[in-house]
Amino acid sequence: MGRLTLFLFFAVAALTSAVASAGDVAIVVRADLPADNLSFSEVRKLFTGDRQFWSSNLRVTLLIRAPAARERDMVLKTIYQMTEAQFRQYWISKVFRQEAASGPKIVYSNEMTAELVFAIPGAVAFVDASQVPKGLKVLKIDGRLPGEKGYPLH
Amino acid sequence: MTIRRRLTLSFLAILALFSLNLAIYFWSNLRRQATVESLRRAISAQVLIASINQNVNDLNKQVSLLSQVATDAAGGAAPAGADPAELSVFNGQIDAVSSQISELSELAEGAARTKVESFAKTYLDLGRSWKLFYSNFGVNQSKAITELAIRAEPLSGKVLREFLPELQRDEKSRVDAASANFYKVARLTDRITILIFALSSVFATAVAYSVSRYLTRGLRRLKEGAEAIGSGNLDQRIALPAKDELGDLAQGFDAMAANLSAARAELTLAHEQEKRKSEELSLTLDQLRRTQDQLIVQQKLASLGALTAGIAHEIKNPLNFVTNFAEILVDMLGDLRQDLGRAAEGVSDLLADLEQNAAKIREHGKRADSIVLGMLMHSRGQSGARQTINLNLLLAEYVKLAYHGMRAQDASFNVTIEEDYDSSIGPISAIPHDLSRVFLNVANNAFYAVHQKKLRAGDAFSPTLSVRTRNLGRSAEIRIRDNGDGIPEEIRQKVFEAFFTTKPAGQGTGLGLSMSYDIVVQEHRGEIRIESEPGRFAEFIITLPKGAGFE
Incomplete structure (x- = not known):
């Protein structure tokens, strides 16, 4: 029953998003996260590991899709501005230099992304703007939501 | 106190000082060993903490990068679950760190032990979380990531950024304190050793000086006394009131000097008496010799006087006749010359010769008389x-x-x-x-x-x-x-x-x-x-x- 409900939920959400913002990648967090709007540079700091806490007690947990996912390619291209190899090298170095407590967690599907964002306080992930799961909050970048003009993750 | 007892006590005192120095040496050694042991434990704990830190860091990096590395290895697909052997190695690494923490707990002391125990408890939770992560990795990836993000990472952050740095600081302070204590104890024991050695040296020097001064003073007085007695001053006495061997020797010297003095006085007296007797005998002998010489001379003179008197008496009478008759002859020749007058020159010459001869007879007769007179006077003696x-x-x-x-x-x-x-x-x-x-x-x-x-x-x-x-x-x-x-x-x-x-x-x-x-x-x-x-x-x-x- 739970699984069916979840499936229906994602299906409805996908349809809604596809209509609203086809092609954009949305940054999603839990609804209770105390942040709604981030500048692009803040987004970069979040995903490059330079900012590791939302607040003093809330740790940032990065969730990123496994290679070959479109969202991953978009993020690497627009936010990291790195290739796959550079991305891997970047995080290995950062962890070994102890500049980051941990690297991004790899997720393999939007379902898994939604499940983990719900489960982990402070988790932040990328999903296709047309497939944003219900219950998650989409963060604005520079005051813009996916689908709006000037949204950077397009 | 006798010299033997004085020397024995001095030896025992120096032996006691030597024993005290030996005791101080062993005490210092024990104190240093204790501080070295404390320092060793602190350094061991420090090394152990560094090792734990390294191992926890390695495990943390391993779990942090595991999903990414495994995904890459799987070509972007979801990785398979860890095989049992790999899981066992991972769990073993976590347990090895637990053992190190237990070892650290044994090395810790006081408040540090409480901290280590708190650290051990936190690490135990972290280890469980990591094990849960690893056992779910590739099997229930969401659960694994959730476990990692929600429990393991906060715990590892606490362990790596709170417990271990604090323990490292504590152990560094402990090492510094142990090191400082080591040097402090070393300085203290060195000072005590030097102080005791200096005091022992001063005391031993004072004892040696006192004993040697006492002996040399006594021996010097004995030497001076012996030299004075040797040079003839038998009134010399050695004032040494000590009731020991030196005092006995001094008394012996004094008694010897007194005996020698008495003997010399007797000899001097006897010598003076002998000298006086000798002088008296010499005077008597001289007097006797003079007397003898005078007696001999007097005897000779007496016999000569008697002889002279006899001879003089016998010769004087004929000499009187010769003298008298020679004078008469001269007178008669004078008378005859007057009677003859100027009758014959030849007779006159003959008479002159007779007169001259008679005068010579008278002259020599008087001379002989004078000799006889002298002999008589000599014989009479005064x-x-x-x-x-x-x-x-x-x-x-x-x-x-x-x-x-x-x-x-x-x-x-x-x-x-x-x-x-x-x-x-x-x-x-x-x-x-x-x-x-x-x-x-x-x-x-x-x-x-x-x-x-x-x-x-x-x-x-x-x-x-x-x-x-x-x-x-x-x-x-x-x-x-x-x-x-x-x-x-x-x-x-x-x-x-x-x-x-x-x-x-x-x-x-x-x-x-x-x-x-x-x-x-x-x-x-x-x-x-x-x-x-x-x-x-x-x-x-x-x-x-x-x-x-x-x-």
Whole structure:
């Protein structure tokens, strides 16, 4: 029953998003996260590991899709501005230099992304703007939501 | 206290100091070992914490990068679950760190142990979380990631950024404190050791100085005492009040010195007595010898006097006849010359010869009579009466008389007379008639001697007669010295014997000095002696008592 409900939920959400913002990648967090709007540079700091806490007690947990996912390619291209190899090298170095407590967690599907964002306080992930799961909050970048003009993750 | 006991106590005191130094050494060693052990535990804990930190970091990196690496390995697909062997290795690594933490807990002390125990509990939760992550990884990836993000990462952050840095700081402080304590203890023990050694040295030096000073002082006093006694100071005593071997030795020295002093006093007394006796014997012997000499001389003179008296008595009568008849013959020849007148010149010449012969017979008869008279006077032994006279005047008068007598016999005779009369002599009691004969005889002999030498030597010789008197207090000394040929030793023994003369026959009777000796020695109780150096001088020395000694 739970699984069916979840499936229906994602299906409805996908349809809604596809209509609203086809092609954009949305940054999603839990609804209770105390942040709604981030500048692009803040987004970069979040995903490059330079900012590791939302607040003093809330740790940032990065969730990123496994290679070959479109969202991953978009993020690497627009936010990291790195290739796959550079991305891997970047995080290995950062962890070994102890500049980051941990690297991004790899997720393999939007379902898994939604499940983990719900489960982990402070988790932040990328999903296709047309497939944003219900219950998650989409963060604005520079005051813009996916689908709006000037949204950077397009 | 005896020296033996003093030395024994000193040795025991130094032995006690040595033991104290040894005890301080062992105590210092124990203190240092304790601090070294504390330092070792702190360093071990520090090393262990570093190792734990490294291992936890490695595990944290492993789980942090595991999903990414595994996904890459799977070509972007979801990784498979870990195989049991890999899981076992991972769990073993986590358990190894747990063991290290247990070891660290054993090394920790006090408040640090509480912290380690809290750390161990946190790590235990972290280990469980990691194990849960790893066991779900690839199986239930969402659960694994959730476990990692929600539990493991906060715990690992707490462990890596709170517990381990704090433990490292604590252990560093502990190492620093242990190190500081080590150096502090080392300095303290070094100071105590040096202090005890210095005090021991001072004490040992003081003991050694005290004992050696006591011994050397005592021995020095004994040495000084022995040297004083050795140099003859037997009154020297060694003031050493010590009641020990040195004191006994000093008492022995003092007793020895006292005994030696008493023995020397006895010897000195005996020696003085012997010396006095010897002097007395020597005086007695000299007196005996003089007496013997006088007795011999007196005996000779007595027998000679008796003989002379007999001879004189026998010869005097014929001589009286010869003299008397010679005078009568001269008178008769005078009468006959008057009676004959100028009748015959030849008879007159004959009568002159007879008269001349008779005169010679008378002259020689008188001379013989004079000799006989002298012999009689000699045999009688005394003549004249004692008077108080001026010795210097009498001597000067008769020396001059003798000189003029010589000049009367030979006008060419000349002599330098050096006179030195001591005016302090004063009047003396003597028989001037006899004493004048003495001066006349001695001066005549002196003039004769220098005259004979002058005849031989000629102008090269200057005859000199020295006449001196000297006041000797109770006696007066007369010295008559000529620079003639002197008197040899063998002759000097005989000059005072009667009828001994060195003059040619007819010029001396050999009685002058013999009579002089009798007059000086027997009549005046004086002395007459001769000093002479043959070829240079002869000196007659006459000593006359001023008054005492006359009978």
